[in-house]
Amino acid sequence: MKKVDLAACPVCSKLEIDDEGAFLDDLKCTIKVYSKNDLIIRQGDLCDALHMLTQGSVKTEMIAENGNILGIEIIKAPRPLAPAFLFSDNNHFPVDVTALEEVEIMKIPKAEIMRLMMTNSDFMSSFMTHNANRTQFLTNRLQLLSIKTIKGKLAHFLLENSYGDGKPFIINRNQTQLAEFFGVARPSLARSLSEMVQDGIISINKKEYTILNPKGLRELLV
Amino acid sequence: MKKVDLAACPVCSKLEIDDEGAFLDDLKCTIKVYSKNDLIIRQGDLCDALHMLTQGSVKTEMIAENGNILGIEIIKAPRPLAPAFLFSDNNHFPVDVTALEEVEIMKIPKAEIMRLMMTNSDFMSSFMTHNANRTQFLTNRLQLLSIKTIKGKLAHFLLENSYGDGKPFIINRNQTQLAEFFGVARPSLARSLSEMVQDGIISINKKEYTILNPKGLRELLV
DNA sequence: ACAAGAGTGTAACAACTGTTACACTTTAAT
DNA sequence: ATTAAAGTGTAACAGTTGTTACACTCTTGT
Structure with missing residues (x-):
């Protein structure tokens, strides 16, 4: 498996890690691989772990009751998927996520993220900023749709x-x-x-x- | 001035404070009062402090280039205004905020919020959850607009x-x-x-x- | 009680978008 | 190289929405 490029990830780049392997082993996470066009996450799925896209690219879209599709964005690794929803009171994914190619997803339990945030202020800061940027993105989408x-x-x-x-x-x-x-x-x-x-x-x-x-x-x- | 009901605020409720007055004095914040229909924040304004709505209610709306108005939400005190944008790379307000009645706003510098988050894990957790819920709200707005x-x-x-x-x-x-x-x-x-x-x-x-x-x-x- | 302003109901018309259908071109897979 | 699939260009028509205008009702403050 190709080594994950942590430095390129908007929320992990600030982690100062001597040995990435040890760090990843240390995290109690699971890794899953998907093929092109696989439906990785279904709208409404429970979101109780941070889904980190470590390889490949995906598209996210919302399907309305009437079957209409609203494309949200195309995401390339490395980047977390819908990180904000991990902490929402109604922690369900708001979108379908579909693999655009071979994809690898790392699931990190919520508790691990909490621990990281409390012990590493840089990580927390990056995580906050990334979520804030996602909100900015959604706001832009709103503006576009309102035209x-x-x-x-x-x-x-x-x-x-x-x-x-x-x-x-x-x-x-x-x-x-x-x-x-x-x-x-x-x-x-x-x-x-x-x-x-x-x-x-x-x-x-x-x-x-x-x-x-x-x-x-x-x-x-x- | 009426005492602020911190317990009702989604991001401050977890603060265990013996003396609210002392706590607020301790925060290097400024307080401003607005009248009905005052424009409190203009779309594009720099967002370098957390704006906490402590009294009254406001409406937020996005104004498109063509003058079209998209109403976002009506916010009642106590609640922070656009807290996510404090941490975004492009930290500008995405909306106009207008007072619907007599309004009091408390501005807390970003550094103070950072400090609070690092020293108080409950505050951090509440802040994360609140931001997550805001994202959920925006996602619902997107879904509605896509119909x-x-x-x-x-x-x-x-x-x-x-x-x-x-x-x-x-x-x-x-x-x-x-x-x-x-x-x-x-x-x-x-x-x-x-x-x-x-x-x-x-x-x-x-x-x-x-x-x-x-x-x-x-x-x-x- | 009254006036002013805000909010609502409605109509005619223009403008825009969705739907469906089909031919055509480009791309990808075998 | 060939074929299948995906993507694009276009047309006619129906359906929905925006625009503008105006009368009317309700609320609010004086």
Whole structure:
């Protein structure tokens, strides 16, 4: 098994560990491996251990009562999955988590996390900051969803993901995934995109987007 | 000034304090008072101290680039405002906060919170849990916003707020606030409501709602 | 009791989005 | 290299929502 790169993990990077192996042995954790497209976590599952994604990448999505899918995010190792929910009064996962490739998950019991937090202030600080950043992310998602038109969402999203210099940039989602991210129907998204291209506001080449008319794009926010 | 009811505060309740006055003196905090409709915090303001709402109630809302308003929640004292953002890398408030009545806010410096967390594991635990519950709340908001039809949002919302026994229940928001909560236009919401009343699915008397046909209501989710 | 403001009900129309369907292109697997 | 699967472009139509406008009711303060 490939060694876990703790230094790259937003909540573990501050752990000063001489021997990672010993540290991991010390944690009473279990490790599980999944294949591509495996459903790792189901919406509503009990969340009583920190699920650390140590290898691979996953997608998270919420499934509404009516079957509509809202894509939340794509997560690459190493990163904890929904760490905040470990401490909530209703500790159930709010999302489905699906493997996008070969994936390895390390489950660390809640008590171990508590112990780490109390004995290591750097870990606690990192954990707090990571959760705070997750909240920030959710807030951004809320803002995006509250925009009523698809072109408005696109404008907000593209402006946020561009460098602001008119240079091309990559959006690492296909149309179907983008539509799920926005919570809209795929053909509707395609229509909006092609109209924006026709109007000369943007150009698209596969996953490479270019903003041709920033002013026009900003006007779509209104 | 009325004494602050620390025991009722979700993050302070676990503090075992003999003399609240001494404790509060000890904290290097500042207290500010606001009048009804005062804008207490503006979206984007720096968040470098924990804002504790000690008296009164406030509403929080996000204002989009286009001026559209998305109501987030109504907060009653005692409760911290956006505590998670104190620790985020981009520590700016994501919402406008407006006083709904006479309001008193206590600002506690970040360093004081850090100190409290490290010296008092109960406080830390409460703080974590509170933040986790806030995340849960935001996730529910996301789910609600991802429902595409207004009647679907209403069905989700009413089912969540009823007791499931067909008895009347109070929704403590007027139509305008509900529309902002759903991120839809007020007349559109009114139309959906009146159609649902005409169809015999619900009945409304001021802020008192009754579900007459739960099955019909659930079908609106589809 | 009255006036002013806030909140609600409703209508007509425009604008936007979802649905469904199908042809076409690209990618991945064998 | 071939085939299957995934992804994209597009169209017509129905359905839902936003916009604007106005009358009306209810609440609140004086």
